[in-house]
Every structure is written in structure tokens, then in C-alpha cells.
Amino acid sequence: MFLDNFTLDFPLPRPHCGLVLGNGNFGCQVWGQNDLCLTLGRSDCWDHRGGEQLLPGQTYQDFVQFSKEHGFGKGINALFRRKKSDGPLLRPQRVPIGRVDLHFSGDVVPMQGCIDYATGEVTVRLSNNASIALNLDLESPTLHIHDPEQQIVAVTGRPSWEFPQTRAWLENCGFQPPTILPTGWRQELPQDPAINVAWKQVGRNWIVSVHQDGDAPAPSASPKAVKERNARWWQAFWDKTAQLSFPDDFFRTFYQYAVYKFACATHPNGYACGLQGPWHEEYQKAQWSGDYHFNVNVQEIYGPACALGCPEHLLPLFDMLESADFQQTLRDNARVLFGIDDGLLFTHAVDDRGKQCGGISAGAVLDPACGAWTALLYWQYWQATGDRTFLRQRAWPFIHGVMRCYEEMLRPDGRKLCLPLAISAEYASSVNTANVCGRNPSYQLAAMHKLAAILVEASKLLGLTPKPLWLEIPTRLPKFSLVRKIKKIADMRRGQDGKPEIYYRRSIEKHIAIWEGQDLDVCHRHHSHLGCLYPFDSLPRELSPEEEKILDDSIDHWIAKGMGLWSEWCFPWAAIIMTRKGLNEAPMPLFRLWKDIFLNEGLCTVYLPRFRGIIAHRKNDLLKDKSSSEIMQLDGNMGAISAFLEMFAHVHAGVARFFQGIPAEWRPHCECRRIALPGGFLVSGSPAKLTILSRRGGTLCYEWKKQICRHDFAPGESLVLK
Known part of the structure; x- marks a missing residue:
């Protein structure tokens, strides 16, 4: 079938x-x-050769103090120290x-x-x-x-x-x-x-x-x-x-081939998968070193593992991250920046020893969400397997080490907490802004909320006492930063003569900011400011009417900025966000456009658009001969697997939701089998009849026919929804 x-x-x-x-x-x-x-x-x-890491003599407090005195502009990059080389830059x-x-x-x-x-x-x-x-x-x-x-x-x-x-x-x-x-x-x-x-x-x-x-x-x-x-x-x-x-037919074929490629690239007996996996063209050097980009790309590559039902495919990645060389680099980075011995600090684009490949700058260093998004993979493995030994010996030390860096970054702000300085992934590098970083980036706030919630839950599971700070974060740390915009809205009313007339009223719209004072001003390919929806899913199940409106207005504002500068990995991420917001008719038109622009003849996702006219991303490279310049990245293929799985079933805000991204015309004809949800649940069936099987037992909250339901499963029990 x-x-x-x-x-x-x-x-x-x-x-x-x-x-x-x-x-x-x-x-x-x-x-x-x-x-x-x-x-x-x-x-x-x-x-x-040539790998970099943070050198002594540059601390987070130095950067914070510089930003207080000189602002958040590009001058902050001059504070980063790098090794000097007499020969070619390696x-x-x-x-x-x-x-x-x-x-x-x-x-x-x-x-x-x-x-x-x-x-x-x-x-x-x-x-x-x-x-x-x-x-x-x-x-x-x-x-x-x-x-x-x-x-x-x-x-x-x-x-x-x-x-x-x-x-x-x-x-x-x-x-x-x-x-x-x-x-x-x-x-x-x-x-x-x-x-x-x-x-x-x-x-x-x-x-x-x-x-x-x-x-x-x-x-x-x-x-x-x-x-x-x-x-x-x-x-x-x-x-x-x-x-x-x-x-x-096309996307059904694509999905199957993408899953096959996922298995080939991430086989559990293999090596950690980077941007291109084991497939590197012979005619040019590896673009971006063929490295491990931890600000979205690695996570998109490995993102489908647990929902597909093969969490063991994450193990080569974990083995690399826990290797002596990689751990030493992460710990040295945290020691230099924060003066701590128990932190794990990623830079954003590294080799298989954790050394930075693309230079040391604010964009490479001040993005602890690189570690936070990776920590989600550890947590998802635990949720998928229920392996408590893994949770104690591997997941806990990693997640805790990443959170230690955030703890050192936080500062009191009256009765609240704030993050005085960080980036929002790639915003300043791909958008010409005066500032390269800012206060309270929404992306980083979402990451901290999620890690705190994970650590509190993990503490209970392991019989440990959670830190008071983790318990305080939900109430003391903002969920996101906001931008307030005055909008001029046209409306109708009756004039003094009784005839209809147009008048304009002012309305204040609030939506999620990149960081404090920085709106999403232009098309931006990294949807990180919406990280509270995905990947971090950090918002509570019940939102106030004001918060619901903020989210809706944020989505509309994001859509209005367009997709003209997106690359191949941006589209699947956007499809997931649209699915989680219940915009069920949006993902497939987005994917059909993505197919025409970023899938080559072999159903491979390529970094450069195949033609000019819709996407202006890297337009000067489009004229190059593809036989000597084609760039492949696996993140688009694998991100699409995650997006299609999410369209059928996913958990958001603690509630399992089914077929939320499926267009209406598909509903009578679509079916899934064995989609794995966190907690050891398997979902199979159609919108007309769905079976949930619990392999380990436990409680699942789910939405069915617009009602939130809850069921306590015994191990091996199935629940049929009609």
C-alpha cells in the first residue's frame, strides 16, 4: 500500500x-x-587544520558592558579574538x-x-x-x-x-x-x-x-x-x-525516497551526518566545509528520527557530541566566555571535533540556541525510548550543560529576568541592520523556557531537586519580546448627511519581535523569532486572548514579509509553523512552489534556486553552470519529512493533534501508519478512523473533533477514534 x-x-x-x-x-x-x-x-x-574556538580574554560580561556603552552594532565583533596565521587561511x-x-x-x-x-x-x-x-x-x-x-x-x-x-x-x-x-x-x-x-x-x-x-x-x-x-x-x-x-503521486514518491535517504545518511552504525551527509561531489570543495551547522541545519536533518520511529539514528550524532575532543571544545568555550567548568557552549558551524569552521563572531558565538535545539533531540530520544539510563547518563548532562550557559547569561531586571545580549540566528548576517544582536531575542527566550521545563520534568523523573531558577523562569522571563506598531485602518461609518463615508482609525498591533526594539523588517529566511511555536513549543496550552492575537498578528506579519530570500531548508520549517497554527490549506501550495524552485531532477534539495523570478536568494550564482557548481544540502529533504509527518500528527502545547496540516480535498483519501508520538504512542489511520497504540502505557492528551480529550493507557492498549 x-x-x-x-x-x-x-x-x-x-x-x-x-x-x-x-x-x-x-x-x-x-x-x-x-x-x-x-x-x-x-x-x-x-x-x-584551522579549526577555531574561543580564546581566553573575551568574556560575556565584556560584551554586555560594550553593548551598554556602544550599543549592539557591528563593532562588537572587534572584541572577538582569533588566531593569526602567517600562511593561507585554513x-x-x-x-x-x-x-x-x-x-x-x-x-x-x-x-x-x-x-x-x-x-x-x-x-x-x-x-x-x-x-x-x-x-x-x-x-x-x-x-x-x-x-x-x-x-x-x-x-x-x-x-x-x-x-x-x-x-x-x-x-x-x-x-x-x-x-x-x-x-x-x-x-x-x-x-x-x-x-x-x-x-x-x-x-x-x-x-x-x-x-x-x-x-x-x-x-x-x-x-x-x-x-x-x-x-x-x-x-x-x-x-x-x-x-x-x-x-x-509526486510528493508521495518524494516522501518515500527522502525517508530512504534519511536512513542511508544517518544509519545507526555510521558517522554523524553533516550538511551533505556521505554524498560529496568531486568537482568542488565542500560548501560551508560540509560541516555541522547547529543553528538549524543539523536539527532539520535529524528532526524526523523519533516521529519516524527510528530514534537510534540519532546515536551517531550523540556519539560525536560526547566524544572527548568535542566535549573539550564545548567546555573550553563555556569556560572562556562564562568562567564555568560545567557548561557546554556551541559555536554555530563546526567540524566533527567541535571546532568552528566559519570564523569567530557574534553570529557564531552568541547563539546558545544552537545547543538548546540540539538538546531537544536528546529529550526526544528519551521520550521515544523511555530509556532512563540514557536520560540519566547522556541526556541530563548535555541538557544541563547547555542550560548552564543560559544561566550565566541571565540578569535580574527588576522582578523579572532578562537576557542582556544575544543574537537571533542569522538575522544580522542576512539582513542589513545596524545591530548584530540585541536584548531578549525571542528565539533565545523560547529556548530557555523549553529547557527549564525539560529540566524540571527530568528532575522529577530522576529523583533530583530542580534549581529554583528553572521554576522561576515561567513567571520571571518573558515568553517573547514584542514590537508595538500603530496601524491606520480604514472603516465605514455614516456621515452627518446619513451617507456612508470612509474614515481611518488608529490601532496598536503587537507582534513578536526579533529582539527588543527590532521588528521583522524584511523577508528573513530563519524563522527563529517564531521559535515559541517551533522548534521549542514553549508556550502554555492556555493562552490569554491577547496572547492569541499576538500570535495571529505575528504570523500575518511574517507572511506579509514574503519568501523572496528563503532557501531550501526554510520552506519545510515554514510548513510546520503553518500546520501548528492550523492553517491546513497552506503547507501544500508552499511545497509545490518549493518543488519547482529547490528540487532538482533527482528529487534532491539544492541550495541555489533552479531559476530566477520568485526567489532572489543568491541570485548572482544562478547563472553558474550547474555541472560545476550545484550545491546539495540534506536539511531540505529531511526537514520535509518532518513537515509531512507534522501535517498528519504531532504534539503541540502538550496536546496530540491529528491531520491539522491536511488540505480539505485530501482528507477522504489520506492515511498514515505508525507515526510515533512522544511517550511511546503510535498513530495509524485516517481522519475517519484513527488508532492510537501505547507501547509503554501512560497518559495522552489529544484533540479529536475539536475537543481536548485525555486517556490513560495501559501498556499495549489501543484506542480507536471515529
């Missing part, structure tokens, strides 16, 4: 148009025109590996590629009706190619060094040319383990591998054993994963 195979017709002219395979670390893109091109990548392949970078091309005899060319979701196998049909099959080992960096009719007549290796843009970058960064071998190549890295690419033919099979020096030896397995082992894993994955059915 829900699962179909996925096919693409050749020619597929660029790597990011191709079919993908992956095991969470090793990835392959299958594409080409006359030949079959296999672009190879590894998520853990880094040149780590920053950590994912290293592109290259590709392997398969050549066929005569005029034989690839015609169609097909992913069998049940096994993860990619089959490529050739123009002579022969076919080859590709299986990527889920347990090693090895690709098995089965060529039963011996169509492959030659194999050519093309290291990334061959491609002009990549070579120029590698040479500038001090790389030496690779060593070319008869069946592969070896690329030395200046200070990191070398990359070794090799292939060999074994009967009617070819085996391609990508190893780094120091890799643990992988047990050898036959192609047949790899295929069978992969099939078992994929069958188990699909058996537990949330499935959706709705009357839109």
Missing part, C-alpha cells in the same frame, strides 16, 4: 541528480550519461574523494536506475536490456557491483584532484597530488589519515572500497552475504517506520 520502488531515467547529468546509496558514513551517487559514474564520499573524511573541510566510472562496450549506455527499497539494491538497466546491480555494504566502506552478463569492459578512477576547482583548492591548502595505482589511488592529507580508493574484479563482480589509514579491518563478506544482510536490515527498517499515503 505504501512502499513502491524508486526509478530514475538516464541520462542523469550530475552527481546530485543520481540515485544514492549509503551506510551512514560511506556514500555513493549513481549517475551518468554514456558511462555509469559512481561518486564516492565519506562523512568522516576531514582535513581538520579552516576545517570535508575532503572530496572522487569517482569511479564504469565503461560499457560499443554504444551501450545506462537507461534506467531503480532502488529496491526492500533490499537497498540499485539496479541499472542498460540500453541492450542487460543490467548491473549495486549493493553498498551497511557494515563497511565497500560497494559490490554484480555484472552477471559482463557488460563492464573498463573501470576508470577519477580522483577529486582531476577536477580544476577542487585541485585549485587542494593545492592552495597544501595537498600533494594523489598516487595513482593500477586499480585505485591514494590521497595523502597534510595532517589527517590518507584516503585509499581501490577496486577489483572477482568473477562477475566488482568491489569498490574507500578506506582511510587507521580504519578497523572490516570482515570480508561475499556479495551474496552483503545483499542478504542488507535486505534484513532494510526490511526491519521499513517494518517500523512511519508511512504516509495521500493523493499526490
Whole structure:
């Protein structure tokens, strides 16, 4: 009913148009025109030189004092200290590996590629009706190619060094040319383990591998054993994963393929997934270093894990965050800025050791919500699994460490509390404003409210005493900052002669501010000022009529500013906000526009708009040849999974809500299966009949037929709603 195979017709002219395979670390893109091109990548392949972190001699109080004396302008960036370099400016970078091309005899060319979701196998049909099959080992960096009719007549290796843009970058960064071998190549890295690419033919099979020096030896397995082992894993994955059915063939296909890509990119035995996951094109350096952007992108990539029913896919991310190098960086940052030993402070764009890739500035440092949004993933894992050992040993230390930084930032403000200085993600960097930061950013306020609520609840679960500050935050810290605008509103009345006449009255409208005194003045792609709705869901269930109007006016103001500067990851986030506000007709028109602008031929989300005319984002780059400039990011694909799941079922303000983002014409024809809600609940069914299964027991508040209901479940109990 829900699962179909996925096919693409050749020619597929660029790597990011191709079919993908992956095991969470090793990835392959299958594409080409006359030949079959296999672009190879590894998520853990880094040149780590040039990473930055906070240097001693710069404290949060210094920045606060500067802002009191000089304001919140760009001058504050001069206070940040950075290492000086005598040579070229280096920053950590994912290293592109290259590709392997398969050549066929005569005029034989690839015609169609097909992913069998049940096994993860990619089959490529050739123009002579022969076919080859590709299986990527889920347990090693090895690709098995089965060529039963011996169509492959030659194999050519093309290291990334061959491609002009990549070579120029590698040479500038001090790389030496690779060593070319008869069946592969070896690329030395200046200070990191070398990359070794090799292939060999074994009967009617070819085996391609990508190893780094120091890799643990992988047990050898036959192609047949790899295929069978992969099939078992994929069958188990699909058996537990949330499935959706709705009357839109394109987006139904897209959703299924996006879930498959999510599994390939975040496999629980793999490596933490960055902007591009294991799929890095060979023809250019990784954009934004291929790093971990923690101000939205990583969270969008991993956001669907728990609702899909596969929280274990978060574990490689947690393993990276808890590694000795990463923890040391976060703790050192907190020690420098706040003088504490128990804090965890992220900068916004880092490598796999937590070192900053994009420079030290207010935008990189004064955004503790990078840690707060990541802390939500820890909390969601606990809610999904009920693993109390995880809660005590992993989630609690991380969430507490992030909150410690917020605690050091807060200041008394009469009887209230305030955050004297922070940013709202990307507002100053993408919008030309006089100020780069401000007082009480709404985004940060929402994050603090959410973390305080989580820590209070976690304290009860673990038998700990919550800090008084966490208990005070709901009443002492503003929910958000406000802007007050005087609006001139036209109205009708009867004049002295009894005839209708137009008159104008003044009205004061209040809506959520970026920070105190800063309205959303222009189109802005980062919807962070609405963080109280998503991601932090920090507002109480019952709002006053005034607060409800503030939210409504804030949404209208946000909509009125338009989407002309949005990028690919902004649309799914916006769709979630619209769903949570009950604007059920809005998400799908938004997604149809997103499809035309940001999905390429291979259903891959690209950072640059495919044409000019609706989105002005990076317009000067639109004329570049896509064969040498296409930029892929996974956040758009994975954010869309979350948005579609939310349209069917989600929890907002403590209440489970169903089909709130589904357009009216879909309601008779849509169905979901096994959407996981926090607390171990599984939702399956349609608007006409919905079943809620509780795996662990517990209480669920839910909305059905416009009524808020509550049910206490026993373990294994199902509730049917009609």
C-alpha cells in the first residue's frame, strides 16, 4: 500500500541528480550519461587544520558592558579574538574523494536506475536490456557491483584532484597530488589519515572500497552475504517506520525516497551526518566545509528520527557530541566566555571535533540556541525510548550543560529576568541592520523556557531537586519580546448627511519581535523569532486572548514579509509553523512552489534556486553552470519529512493533534501508519478512523473533533477514534 520502488531515467547529468546509496558514513551517487559514474564520499573524511574556538580574554560580561556603552552594532565583533596565521587561511573541510566510472562496450549506455527499497539494491538497466546491480555494504566502506552478463569492459578512477576547482583548492591548502595505482589511488592529507580508493574484479563482480589509514579491518563478506544482510536490515527498517499515503503521486514518491535517504545518511552504525551527509561531489570543495551547522541545519536533518520511529539514528550524532575532543571544545568555550567548568557552549558551524569552521563572531558565538535545539533531540530520544539510563547518563548532562550557559547569561531586571545580549540566528548576517544582536531575542527566550521545563520534568523523573531558577523562569522571563506598531485602518461609518463615508482609525498591533526594539523588517529566511511555536513549543496550552492575537498578528506579519530570500531548508520549517497554527490549506501550495524552485531532477534539495523570478536568494550564482557548481544540502529533504509527518500528527502545547496540516480535498483519501508520538504512542489511520497504540502505557492528551480529550493507557492498549 505504501512502499513502491524508486526509478530514475538516464541520462542523469550530475552527481546530485543520481540515485544514492549509503551506510551512514560511506556514500555513493549513481549517475551518468554514456558511462555509469559512481561518486564516492565519506562523512568522516576531514582535513581538520584551522579549526577555531574561543580564546581566553573575551568574556560575556565584556560584551554586555560594550553593548551598554556602544550599543549592539557591528563593532562588537572587534572584541572577538582569533588566531593569526602567517600562511593561507585554513579552516576545517570535508575532503572530496572522487569517482569511479564504469565503461560499457560499443554504444551501450545506462537507461534506467531503480532502488529496491526492500533490499537497498540499485539496479541499472542498460540500453541492450542487460543490467548491473549495486549493493553498498551497511557494515563497511565497500560497494559490490554484480555484472552477471559482463557488460563492464573498463573501470576508470577519477580522483577529486582531476577536477580544476577542487585541485585549485587542494593545492592552495597544501595537498600533494594523489598516487595513482593500477586499480585505485591514494590521497595523502597534510595532517589527517590518507584516503585509499581501490577496486577489483572477482568473477562477475566488482568491489569498490574507500578506506582511510587507521580504519578497523572490516570482515570480508561475499556479495551474496552483503545483499542478504542488507535486505534484513532494510526490511526491519521499513517494518517500523512511519508511512504516509495521500493523493499526490509526486510528493508521495518524494516522501518515500527522502525517508530512504534519511536512513542511508544517518544509519545507526555510521558517522554523524553533516550538511551533505556521505554524498560529496568531486568537482568542488565542500560548501560551508560540509560541516555541522547547529543553528538549524543539523536539527532539520535529524528532526524526523523519533516521529519516524527510528530514534537510534540519532546515536551517531550523540556519539560525536560526547566524544572527548568535542566535549573539550564545548567546555573550553563555556569556560572562556562564562568562567564555568560545567557548561557546554556551541559555536554555530563546526567540524566533527567541535571546532568552528566559519570564523569567530557574534553570529557564531552568541547563539546558545544552537545547543538548546540540539538538546531537544536528546529529550526526544528519551521520550521515544523511555530509556532512563540514557536520560540519566547522556541526556541530563548535555541538557544541563547547555542550560548552564543560559544561566550565566541571565540578569535580574527588576522582578523579572532578562537576557542582556544575544543574537537571533542569522538575522544580522542576512539582513542589513545596524545591530548584530540585541536584548531578549525571542528565539533565545523560547529556548530557555523549553529547557527549564525539560529540566524540571527530568528532575522529577530522576529523583533530583530542580534549581529554583528553572521554576522561576515561567513567571520571571518573558515568553517573547514584542514590537508595538500603530496601524491606520480604514472603516465605514455614516456621515452627518446619513451617507456612508470612509474614515481611518488608529490601532496598536503587537507582534513578536526579533529582539527588543527590532521588528521583522524584511523577508528573513530563519524563522527563529517564531521559535515559541517551533522548534521549542514553549508556550502554555492556555493562552490569554491577547496572547492569541499576538500570535495571529505575528504570523500575518511574517507572511506579509514574503519568501523572496528563503532557501531550501526554510520552506519545510515554514510548513510546520503553518500546520501548528492550523492553517491546513497552506503547507501544500508552499511545497509545490518549493518543488519547482529547490528540487532538482533527482528529487534532491539544492541550495541555489533552479531559476530566477520568485526567489532572489543568491541570485548572482544562478547563472553558474550547474555541472560545476550545484550545491546539495540534506536539511531540505529531511526537514520535509518532518513537515509531512507534522501535517498528519504531532504534539503541540502538550496536546496530540491529528491531520491539522491536511488540505480539505485530501482528507477522504489520506492515511498514515505508525507515526510515533512522544511517550511511546503510535498513530495509524485516517481522519475517519484513527488508532492510537501505547507501547509503554501512560497518559495522552489529544484533540479529536475539536475537543481536548485525555486517556490513560495501559501498556499495549489501543484506542480507536471515529
